[in-house]
Amino acid sequence: MKTSIFILLCAFFSISAMAQNNPSLQISGKIVDTVGQKPISFATVLIKNDKKVQLKSVATSKEGSFTITGLSTGNYFLSVVIVGYQTKVISVSLTSSSKTLDIISLSASPTQLKSVSITADRPLIKQEIDRISYDVKADPESKVNNVLEMMRKVPMLSVDGDDNIQLQGNSNYKILINGRPSGMMERNPKDILKSMPASSIERIEVITTPPAKYDGEGLVGIINIITFKKADNGTNGTVNLSERFPVGGPSIGGSFTAKLGKLGIATNAGGSLNSSPLLNNTNSRITLNYPTNLWQYGNRDQSGKSGYAGTELSYEIDSLNLISAQFNYNANDNESLSNQFSSLNNTQQLIHSYQLQNNLDGTGNGIDAALNYQLGFKKDKNRLLTFSYRYYRFTNSQYNNVDVLNQVIDTSNPSVTALKDYQQENTGGSSEQTAQIDYVYPLKKVTIEAGVKAIFRDNSSNFEFLSVNPAGQFVIDPLRTNNFDNKQNVYGIYNTYQFNINKWGVKTGIRVEQTQIKANFYGAGNQLDNSSLNFIPSISVNRKFKDNSSINFGFTSRIQRPGINQLNPFVDRSNPNFESSGNPDLKPMVGQSLEVNYSRFKKASLNIGFRAIIIDNLIMPQVSTDPVTNITRSSFANTGGAKLLGINVNVNYPFTAKLRATLGAMANYGMVNGEVNGVKIDKKGLMRRAFTSLTYRASKTLQATGSFNYNGPNLSLQGTSNSFVASSFSVNKDFFNNKLTISFAANNAFSKYRKAINYTTGPNFTQESYNQNYQRNFTTSINYRFGKLKDAIKKNKKGISNNDVSEGSNL
Known part of the structure; x- marks a missing residue:
């Protein structure tokens, strides 16, 4: 990690024992x-x-x-x-x-700095030419929190009431691990990040202007998590044990690195158990043209487990030839039992009421493996040719067993149909193979990069709906059972240039991508076959000044292809009055982003950023209510477009040698337009968040931190959400020359529950959903570091990075 703002002041001494008359x-x-x-x-x-x-x-x-x-x-x-x-x-x-x-x-130091002077603290935030990085290792709360909790502090990132991550208030981004895609992040990132101790990672990067070497997808940018994988001759590792109560559970995680001559290995793994007590939820909906009032209330308890493991291997054949490989695996299992009472009324009487008992079982796993060969050149060791191959696959399964109890029906109303016990199951997933060649050619003042890439991706879904017959047996409903297959082939070529002129730094390039899509919705007779060509330019400019300040300019065009969660036509009917599904006819989104950032690192570190984003073919949820069946249906659609204007401010200030404060704030003004059921909708709103923390270091080995996080409402075409506040207080004590750390944290001690409320409006209805989340918890953690290092593992400087698929739904 580059920390050039601190210089050790040394005195000059002369010595005559070795001096000669004319030393030269x-x-x-x-x-x-x-x-x-x-x-x-x-x-x-x-x-x-x-x-x-x-x-x-x-x-x-x-x-x-x-x-x-x-x-x-x-x-x-x-x-x-x-x-x-x-x-x-x-x-x-x-x-x-x-x-x-x-x-x-x-090599970057793996241990916490020992100086009690504030000038020895590592800066939390660093601005680079095309990204902002947050130094997790320098944050005391990293020893007790998980990675998801640390993301609340990262500039431009926010975590909503349902633990969904957003970048600049937007869900269209990509998460990478060490600059590469990982099966751990492709399938269900928030569960993995909850089980991953923050002590196992080095920093979190927010790449706001991705260079052309990255895939053209990810409308608002890339989140890159750098795990601590520094390894030398010898071994090095960390082990973290923690217990979270009364909600949560035990977790374990850690990393291990070793280098034995030419062979290097770096691993990280972890797992957790989690559970929550009985929590309440409600749904209320009022239709206007055909006046009805739907009221639902219920409760649920849930438990689950998740785990992950990743390994990187490298072997130096000689000084010019390097082979490396990666393998990652993750899995999770979740169970829940919910009870719900529903009552549908019109202005005169009860239409339908019933009670549901829903047993949900969800499982999933993902793997990815990659092999890279890097060739160097004798005349210039920074000149590199890399060949890479990657295989990736993930699968998610959801099974619901629903019993209908205490049903009351208005028999005079022909639109009401009696509900029967039913089961539904959906198994969806994606697999892909990627081949890539990269070439780096450094000249005196210019570094040229070029590459070609091919991705062969197959998205699929197999879903079944079974209802009980008069004999009490569950039989398949063929009208609600189907298979879906979506194939995407993406071919790309890129060329970038990076150079410095005096105090100016420039990184520019262009990427060209050809996309071929073939989709088949079996049984429905729907087929899709189309292709598109996209030109994706990018440029980042950095100007440095004498006072340790700099200004950055960035522009890029981006594209976002829909992912399987948005394409999957499976209809989730676990709540009979609310159905949700994907849309296999979705088209990719396209957008342009312009940003300006100013940074100054002196006693007080300051970073201010401005950004404007324009998005066409915006993919967002489209919600409508059927007046005949009284069912609200939600799917995805290319509803229209969006514009976003934002500002981001971060300040880090040391009051004394022992007391340091951090403040961050972000505000985005969003403008969305689209069409729902033939009705044009324009939505505008301000999305905002703020974060502040105070750290007191009582001694070299004892420190305490308190932090508060405010998340404002999110914005979508048809709705918004409520705001909430989160807090955390932690104490860390180091032992045995900083090798052992014992930590304690109290999270959200002032509020037992968090209310997650979503408001939705349509042409003829208004709706409010409420979920109660247990947020007060206490965590104890033990973190142990071991090993001694000398020379760093040599790694491939290039590798496959597929950051081109969307899973999000918010602006």
Whole structure:
């Protein structure tokens, strides 16, 4: 991690024991980051004699280079020091000539900084040319919270009352792990992120202007989670145990890295059990043209378990040839039992009432595996040719067994049909194979990248509906049972250029994608066969100033193809008065994004960003009520378009050497237009969130943090949601030279429940749904770090990254 704003101040000492009358020898070299091979500026380079007496010190330049002059012949020790990196010591022998060292690589420090001075704290937020990163390791609450909870603090990210993640108030984004797609995040990310301890990751990046090397999908950007996988000769690892009560449960997670000569391995794994007490929910709906009033109330309890595991392997054949592989697996199992009473009335009398008892069982799993070969070149080791292959698959299954009890029907109303006990099951999933070639060609001042890629994706769904017959047996209803298959082939080619001119940095490029889609809805006779060609340009510009400030400009075009959750025509009838389904006829969304960010890192760190987004063919839920059957149906549609104007502000300020405050705020003004049942709808609204935290470090090993998070309403074409406040207080104590940490946290201690309310309106109805979520919980956590590291694992600098599929539904 680059932390160039802190410089160790060193005194100069002269020593005469080794001096000659006219010392004229020198030592020069260049310091770079081990992972990204980026130059490290403002690192302190110290020279000591063989008696460990310091002679001179210099700071590296912007390009990471240094020169120490005025030396005599003899043996020296060269030390490289900078906050956030492990100190490196090299022995150097000077004879009759000056010496130029090979490139010196520094590895990020895996441990918390020990200095009690606030100037030794790592900055939480860093602005780069095309992204903002949040340093999770530098946040004390990372030792007790999970990754989902930490995302509430990340600039431009928010988590709503149902634990759904949003980027700039939008659900159309992609989550990557270490710059690559992962089966853990493709299927059900919020459950995995809940079970993943934040202590197992390094930072969270929000890529707001994805360069052309990324797939063209993800309208508002990419969330990239960097796990802590630094590994050297030897081993290194973390283990985290936690217990959350009265709601939640136990969880375990950790990471392990090792390097044995040319072989490197990095793994992370975890799992959790969760449960919640009985919680209440209600639905109310009023229709206007045919006046009715539907009222539903009920309760539910649920429990589940989830787990994940990931492994990366690398083998250095020699200095120019590298082979690496990845494998990830995740699975979950959820069960719930709900009871619900429904009453439908008109202005005169009861039409229909009944009680439902619903047993739900949901399971799923996902795997992905990749193989990469990287070829370097002798003349320039930064010139790389990479061949990559990836296989990915996930499956989700949902089974409902519904019993209908205490049914009362108005027999004089012909539109009312008696309900029978029924079962429904849906198994949906996706599989894909990807092949990719990337080439990096660095010149003196320009780095050129190019590549080609092919994705072969198959989305499918198999759903059944069974109703009970007069004999009490469940039989398949052929009109509500079907298979769906959707094939997407995507071919892409890209070219990017990155260069620096004085204090200006530029990253620009273009991507071209050809998409072929074939879909078949068996039994219904619906088939789809079309193709499209998209040009996706991007440009990011960074201007640095002398006062540790910079300004960034970014523009990109994006495309978002619908995912299986939006395409799946399976109709969920677990609530007979409310049906939901996907839409196999959806078309991709397209959008353009323009942003400006200003950052300044001094005693107070400041980041301000402005953004404008325009989206066409917007995919959003479309809700309507049938006046004949009194059923509200929800599906997805390309309803129209949207515009979004937003501002994001983050401030980090140290009041004293022990007390530090962080403040973040985001506001987006959204404008949505579309059509529902032939009626045009225009919706405007302000989406906002704010976060603040205060950290007090009583000593090197004891610190406490309090934080508050406010989430405002979300905006959709036909509705909105309520706002809510979340809070957290934590205390961390380190033992045994920071290897063992014991933590305690109280989350939402002031409020036992969180009310998640969604309001929906249509041409002839208004609707409100309420879900009670248990939010007060207490967590104890033990985190243990072990191992000793020396040289970092060498990894492929390129790999497959499929970030092109949408699963979201909000603006």
